[in-house]
Amino acid sequence: MLKRLQLMLADSAWFVPFLYGVGGIALTFLTQYFGSFFRELLPEIIYLDKNAAASVLSSSFTSLMTMMTFSFSTILVVLTTYSSQFSPRTINNFLTNSASKHTLGLFIMTTIYGITNLFLIRTSDEDVVLASGISVLLVVSSIWAFVKFIQTISVSIQAERLLSALHREALSVIENQRRAVEDEKMYIVPERAIHTFEGQAVYASRTGYVQLFSSEKQENRDMDFESVVAVGDFVAEGDILGYWLGEEAPDLDVFQIGEIRSSIQDPAFVIEKLSEIALKGVSPGINDPNTAIHAIHYIGDILRELSRLPAGDFLFSNDKSNWHAKRKTMEATLFEAFAPVKTYASHDIFVMASVFEAIRIARIQAHSSHDKTFEDFIDYFEQALDLDELHPREKAFLTNQMTQARKIRD
Template identity: 35%
Template sequence: MEKWTLRARKEIWFVPSLYALASIILTAIIISIDTVFADSVQNYLPKVFFTNVDLSTTILSSIATAILTMTTISFSTIMVVLTTYSSQFSPRTLQDFMTEKTTLRVLGVFVGSFIYTVSSLLFMKDWLDDQRVLASGVGVILAVICVGYFVFFIHHVARSIQVSKLIERLMKEGLISLKKKKLLYKAEKITFETLQAPTDYTETKELQPKATGYIQVIDMEGLTKEAKEHGFHLVLKKRIGDFVTERSTIATVYFTKKPSKELDVTAYIEVGEERTPLQDAEFALQKLAEVALRAISPGINDPNTANNCIRYMSRLLIEFGEVDAEAISYLDENKDQRVTIPQRTFQEILYTAFYQIRIYGERDISVVLTILECLILTAEGSEKAIRNNIKEMYEFLVGSIKEDYFEPLDVKKIEEKKAVLEGLLK
């Protein structure tokens, strides 16, 4: 399912195409009513919806022009938003706006309504002059819907370019991916393991991807069923989000019986030109870190935005701590391990979250204090085992703080944060 979701999200035309198809069906229905069932339908619908052909042509022409204008303005607005996302936040956040359901739905409504009005005009023939038609009434309804969506879209765009909304949305992207793992664990469909090769097998086979790019999604459910049917255990050597080439070894298949020559499990692994947060919660964390880095750059110089990103990162780090393991194994109905995929440990995730921010924010007292605050928030929401990992990162970060850069009052604030964190990590 996630593989098809990814493909639908990658193709921006997909959702508008569905609306266009629906508009063609609607056009066929309305034209059938106007040409075949007009007399009987007029007895059941209000007379106000029916007009003569001349008036209907005028109304539909005006609606088509207005919808095309709204669509043009919407596309222009989208370009402005994309420019803002790329220059102010991060190029990786562009896909977040373009693949949002709201954006695609608005474009779909505009495209579908325009197709309906133009198609209806095509069927406004001279031989209908003596007959009242429904097409313009439906067109007016669609025009009102388009106006409503247009106002909603302007409101949506105004909210989307607010950095606080973007940060919250990035956090939720990561949470969705992490909570899916927790639900699978509670349902006993996965286990958290150390990464190791199976011992009971007759033959092995190494797999290479069919393309160069990032591992975007893996159809774990399909792979698990395939592994049970053909009797093998698949151990991936690359994580979701890793960059691979056609010559990279991404997995090893351990067969427990003679393998089938027609077996092709690479079809379950999607490799594309960019990372996606569908199964890659670390990507959401990376985007938060990138927004923070862009905010503290000399060109933008907005440390408050960076601090907001770092605080929201703490919520993701708490969830990462709850699924901490070297690898995840997917189980079949008999609870046998079928697919094992490596993942970064909580210690590695902590390092990935802060190693760049630590360098570029080392002279900004507010960033240093917020990093310590983030560790405090993470420690407060984590269990004892996770706090030990936080302690190692704390020692790494504290060792890199150069107190010579700061005034005595700044150092005092740092010591206060350190005292609180040390109390939690005892």
């Protein structure tokens, strides 16, 4: 349940503004019903007569609408920039940015508070009201939030900041997985071939991406489960997700399936975003190979953390049952991250060299179970690149990078 709630909050751009809107309504209620109670406690200057208060509320609402119009226009420009220069998959990173959500929420809260009080002020029994004073404070706060929002916008469209944010996002997911292994909340076992249990199959109830594996539902259940899909896989309605080893399958939704992928349990999704940014950088329309190189270096560092865990699938055990959760292999992660770069950037020796540099970084602390995967992938790139067609100096440069990638830290 907690993971599903975290997924909803992480991928939702409306929840925080909704809470601010509810806060605006609650603040209106408090102002209308308890304004006279605070009359003796608050400064007299923040109380105005009804006509003056209505004028202040109306002016505040008008100025706020101007800021909101400018903010929404800016958001549309930024979304276009994210989609065209980075990747459509990175748009959600901006929409779910905390500064954006809180700024929009404060605007909504101030707007709701101003409109509701402007509507109710005529029915007030008091000659003077508190609503205008609070409205001014909210508008001042909105102005500060607007300035902060513009700063956030100017920073978020910088490629380096986006790459760094994606890097931190992936490392956080991997750190949670490693901590769970260290605390023996889950184990890593050798990958098992997909086979059918003599039990009950679990089918996908909808088409979409596997977003979560709900291991917390295991609790004290005594029935084994084995998945045949990994978090991040795309499944169609009716696809087999796994098998229960037993006569009767429990009524449990072990997998959360949604329309979009989520990185909460899937660091490979963040790697995919970085790979797409790299592909955008080497495209003729963008022609920014340095951004591509930076993105590939970040991929290498994410792989460094990911490869510290041994190869295999995740196992959750409660001494009564074992739940096997399939995990995306390092081979698949490497291929999906770097094969497109090879296809579209094989003519750029510096981008290709950064791929070998990323593999070298990935192997700094890698578990020995990944050694063959890395070596096979370097062989794949060496065979795919036509080194004989390069200038001797370019060939020597790439060969040296490949040699460095093949070295394993003692």
